[in-house]
Amino acid sequence: MSETAGLRGSAARRNAILEAAWQLIAERGYHHVRVQDVARICGTSTGTIHYYFPGKDDVLQEALRYCVDQAFERQGAVLRQIDNAHKRLLALIELQLPVGVQVRNEWSIWLQFWSETVLNPALRPIHNDFYTRWMDAVTSIVRRGQRQGIYRDVDVAAFARLLTSATDGAAIKILTGAPDMTVDTMRSLLVSIVEKELTMTPSVV
Amino acid sequence: MSETAGLRGSAARRNAILEAAWQLIAERGYHHVRVQDVARICGTSTGTIHYYFPGKDDVLQEALRYCVDQAFERQGAVLRQIDNAHKRLLALIELQLPVGVQVRNEWSIWLQFWSETVLNPALRPIHNDFYTRWMDAVTSIVRRGQRQGIYRDVDVAAFARLLTSATDGAAIKILTGAPDMTVDTMRSLLVSIVEKELTMTPSVV
DNA sequence: AGTCAATGATCGACGCGTCAGTCAGCCGCG
């Protein structure tokens, strides 16, 4: 018996397909990915792709999930080891800066997922699932900071909305190559939001 | 002689094509728009579309420009009539809230344009052109407010980065149907940024 | 151990729908 029910073939090959798929989506864009391309990268055939997934859209949708789950898990593993809430929040910000191919590709996926979700409301539940996980991560860190007595007693949800909105907005500017936004600028933008809103002594300049 | 050189056919029909094209892009997404669809809405044929534009991509790219130019012009017309810088900035925020089909569709275009720009660096100049116009609009209003003595002497560029990032981020949440962001929430988020950063007396709660 | 199905996994060529772009000709007006 296979451990997970209803999945044909080997889990290793299945993951290889998803891995190849999301990388391709990130680099070329959802609509420019060919089943043939995924197959070529995996060193397999188009027939095999369809053996594991009913259709192209299924491959790509599962690839999205795969990518997001991976990213969350990676972040979680790092953040759990940091006890101080403020340091943990700064670490979260750091992990989300689009530096390196991996994180940039993940942001590329996000941008595309937004567009697709706007046009196809059927994707909203999936999107909201991911999004809620992110919001929860932020709010739980802030509450921890409040319990630790290092953060002010602000409206946690409102703060999370601000921080996540600014994060998305800043990431867009970097990814699209806006001239006035760099990774350093993004970091200081987000850190200063944290300081202004949460820190006990509003940074005296 | 036609007023603008090198353009075949009537300007009216040309605009009708662009108008139909950008609406379709906003509603269905760039990659789901068929030349046939644009033609049908204009009450014309696919041949005519290709009579006015060399290829599909040219139609869609020009449609994007058309949409953005229109939006800027509409905003400018309203904003120029408001003398007080603070009221003008609030009006700009109001005009950018995704209420109504028109503005929602314009945001839909933006989201798609971001994705496409990330994947295809050739679009960056066009994107940056639009983006710079928006940044300039914000910075000039803030400087006006500083001259009028109603805004503090903050780093104008940094403020513009913050406000525009938050605007983009909030709009994404609304368009994608995130549960915790409504038009009202977005307005208060942006207005409170303006108050906290620019207003002389940091709102005493 | 050796034989032999049976089942699972993989391959790759082909069918068929879709769609951008073309082209030969039509229409109406000056």
Add this chain to the structure above:
DNA sequence: CGCGGCTGACTGACGCGTCGATCATTGACT
């Protein structure tokens, strides 16, 4: 008649999904 504007049937490419064939592995039975 001549020309600018327009038509829409047609073509050719492209890419998804299918399907019969092939290879590998397993496990039952002798």
